Amino acid sequence: MIDRLDEFRSTEEHDFFRTYKRLPVAIKRGEGCYLYTDKGDKILDMFGGLAVNVLGYNHPAINEAIVKQLYKYIHISNYFYQEKQLELAEKLLKRSGFSKLFFSNSGTESTEAAIKVIRKFFLGTKKKTLISFSGSFHGRTMGALSLTARKKYRDQFAPLLPEVKHLEFNSPADLDKNIDDSTAGVFIESIQGEGGVNPVKQEFVDKLNSLKSKFGFIVAADEIQTGVGRTGRLHAFEHYGLNADIVILAKGIGGGLPLGAILGNARVEDVFTLGEHGSTFGGNPVAAACGSVIFDMLNNGLMSKITELGNYLIARAESLKSQFPEMIKEVRGKGLMAGIELNKPGGFVVDAMMEMGVLVNCTNENVIRLLPPYIITNKEIDIFIERFTEVLRSAN
Numbered sequence: 001m002i003d004r005l006d007e008f009r010s011t012e013e014h015d016f017f018r019t020y021k022r023l024p025v026a027i028k029r030g031e032g033c034y035l036y037t038d039k040g041d042k043i044l045d046m047f048g049g050l051a052v053n054v055l056g057y058n059h060p061a062i063n064e065a066i067v068k069q070l071y072k073y074i075h076i077s078n079y080f081y082q083e084k085q086l087e088l089a090e091k092l093l094k095r096s097g098f099s100k101l102f103f104s105n106s107g108t109e110s111t112e113a114a115i116k117v118i119r120k121f122f123l124g125t126k127k128k129t130l131i132s133f134s135g136s137f138h139g140r141t142m143g144a145l146s147l148t149a150r151k152k153y154r155d156q157f158a159p160l161l162p163e164v165k166h167l168e169f170n171s172p173a174d175l176d177k178n179i180d181d182s183t184a185g186v187f188i189e190s191i192q193g194e195g196g197v198n199p200v201k202q203e204f205v206d207k208l209n210s211l212k213s214k215f216g217f218i219v220a221a222d223e224i225q226t227g228v229g230r231t232g233r234l235h236a237f238e239h240y241g242l243n244a245d246i247v248i249l250a251k252g253i254g255g256g257l258p259l260g261a262i263l264g265n266a267r268v269e270d271v272f273t274l275g276e277h278g279s280t281f282g283g284n285p286v287a288a289a290c291g292s293v294i295f296d297m298l299n300n301g302l303m304s305k306i307t308e309l310g311n312y313l314i315a316r317a318e319s320l321k322s323q324f325p326e327m328i329k330e331v332r333g334k335g336l337m338a339g340i341e342l343n344k345p346g347g348f349v350v351d352a353m354m355e356m357g358v359l360v361n362c363t364n365e366n367v368i369r370l371l372p373p374y375i376i377t378n379k380e381i382d383i384f385i386e387r388f389t390e391v392l393r394s395a396n
């Protein structure tokens with residue numbers, strides 16, 4: 001019998017641009033928090049499709065929403081009012097307190113939309129500089145890439161947008177030194193995802209809020225990875241009281257289907273006029289129907305479960321740190337977004353865990369990143385901890 005994995009590998013090598021390093025398994029299906037390979041192996045998914053599959057795999061409520069909508073229409077274009085978009089918009093705005101929104105398809109498109117809002121808002125003024133921070137990731141299209149500070153993603157693609165500054169994350173002094181009357185917008189992840197699960201410091205947020213009061217720039221909270229309840233609040237910036245004008249969303253908002261959004265407060269809600277921004281696929285009705293399901297569940301107890309489960313996961317990871325102080329440097333995160341920083345590169349953990357049937361991710365070289373579905377249980381967290389303990393023990 002031909003090995004499916006070998007077949008996949010050779011087709012990919014032949015047909016695809018070289019962009020993704022694939023994991024060495026062929027996935028057949030998913031169920032709950034587990035993936036099943038073509039060989040019948042069961043993998044506990046602690047990565048949730050990179051923070052997308054918030055209700056795991058094959059969730060009945062998501063399946064039902066998809067099926068119901070697909071028999072009505074799967075696309076009608078944004079020339080029409082769309083019931084499912086309207087339904088999700090109401091839920092999102094009610095829960096978040098923001099006043100208006102725009103639907104896109106992905107994170108990077110949401111970042112682009114936010115850049116356009118800021119550009120238009122300050123058009124004809126001296127406010128032109130956009131600011132983001134070291135370690136940040138905001139997407140891979142040219143505007144978003146200009147904000148993405150991590151060199152490995154951006155430097156090969158120059159020239160990028162002019163008048164973008166990358167300041168040092170968590171350095172209030174760097175804010176003080178660089179923010180002035182020319183600052184138009186500040187893009188910030190309250191917990192950096194790709195950068196290594198780095199939470200913002202309260203004093204940094206306080207400084208940013210006070211500079212905003214002084215200079216009047218726009219703050220865009222990138223909640224693409226941290227939003228939709230991931231950290232136990234709807235948006236991670238709520239933990240810190242960041243004074244955001246725009247919230248940038250994607251990943252979990254479509255429950256597994258491509259969907260993104262930006263939310264704006266009263267200050268920016270009327271920036272665009274008809275035709276100035278748009279997207280053929282943005283706010284797809286099937287994806288919006290799934291998003292609606294996610295919000296119903298968040299409103300009906302799921303959010304507090306995320307906090308409980310997250311506290312358990314982080315407490316158990318902390319106890320591993322006490323057990324293996326020479327291996328684990330720090331445990332960071334909130335809710336179901338956790339980062340375990342190792343004292344050495346973490347690639348071997350990903351491989352060894354996969355051998356043991358657990359999917360984890362390693363970001364920024366040495367941070368084991370966990371973004372499990374919200375339906376994970378304490379028992380499954382225990383399985384992860386048990387197997388991780390074994391990996392650390394044998395590497396020690």
Ligand SMILES: Cc1ncc(COP(=O)(O)O)c(C=O)c1O
Pocket residue numbers: 106107108109111137138139140189193194222223224225250251
């Ligand atoms: C914080 C953050 N911003 C932006 C993006 C880009 O999102 P997308 O890949 O949907 O374009 C990501 C994706 O990982 C992200 O984590």
